[in-house]
Amino acid sequence: MKAAVIVFPGSNCDRDAICALRDHTTPDVYRVWHRDTSLPKVDLVFIPGGFSYGDYLRSGAVAARSPIMSAIKDHAERGGLVAGICNGFQVLTEARLLPGALMRNAGLKFVCKSVDLVVENTQTPFSSAYEGQPATTIPVAHHDGNFFADDQVLDRMEGEGQVVFRYVQNPNGSARNIAGIINDKGNVLGMMPHPERAVDPLTGETGGLPFFESLAGAFS
Numbered sequence: 001m002k003a004a005v006i007v008f009p010g011s012n013c014d015r016d017a018i019c020a021l022r023d024h025t026t027p028d029v030y031r032v033w034h035r036d037t038s039l040p041k042v043d044l045v046f047i048p049g050g051f052s053y054g055d056y057l058r059s060g061a062v063a064a065r066s067p068i069m070s071a072i073k074d075h076a077e078r079g080g081l082v083a084g085i086c087n088g089f090q091v092l093t094e095a096r097l098l099p100g101a102l103m104r105n106a107g108l109k110f111v112c113k114s115v116d117l118v119v120e121n122t123q124t125p126f127s128s129a130y131e132g133q134p135a136t137t138i139p140v141a142h143h144d145g146n147f148f149a150d151d152q153v154l155d156r157m158e159g160e161g162q163v164v165f166r167y168v169q170n171p172n173g174s175a176r177n178i179a180g181i182i183n184d185k186g187n188v189l190g191m192m193p194h195p196e197r198a199v200d201p202l203t204g205e206t207g208g209l210p211f212f213e214s215l216a217g218a219f220s
Helices: 014-024 068-077 087-094 151-159 209-217
Strands: 003-007 029-033 044-047 081-085 101-103 111-119 135-142 146-148 163-167 178-182 188-191
Touching: 003 014, 014 029, 014 044, 014 209, 044 068, 044 087, 068 081, 081 087, 087 101, 087 188, 111 178, 146 178, 163 188
Parallel strands: 003 029, 003 044, 044 081, 081 188
Antiparallel strands: 101 146, 111 135, 111 163, 163 178, 178 188
């Protein structure tokens, strides 16, 4: 398995993502600048958290129009895996690779803390290692993490198993406590919690480790 981590102006979790991928998923990880127009030959594209373009206009809106996004869309259409974490989730919704939108937190405050999650769907390349572990704890750090979609879209997502992670106690007002979703093909995931920050006992949490183990298992 080979992976690419996309870097935008304002990304701040790219190094964490690279370390987590190299330690727990694959040693073959490339850093790709947002102005590049092509991807190396990879199986996974990882869009990390941060504040791309300073979150101007809307979070992820400018990054979603970067040159590299055309290659990412082509990769997803071919069935390649794409994971967007926090700001990466926002980028994926703005690029229409995922449904819905991420709005300001309901309390209009930045939320930074560990949260408990229910793992709703373990039949995905991003969550299979959570099988038998129905709950986990992963930190969040966001101001615009309030997931919104209309009831028709939400009902369809629920019915098709597109909700992968759900908050136990909703920190941001997200519709139906949604913390992470996949597209209808099951190869593109977005989530607000940061699994790359919870992979090492030395940092106090390992709730994100099965996320990276799932990706490794998808190509074993």
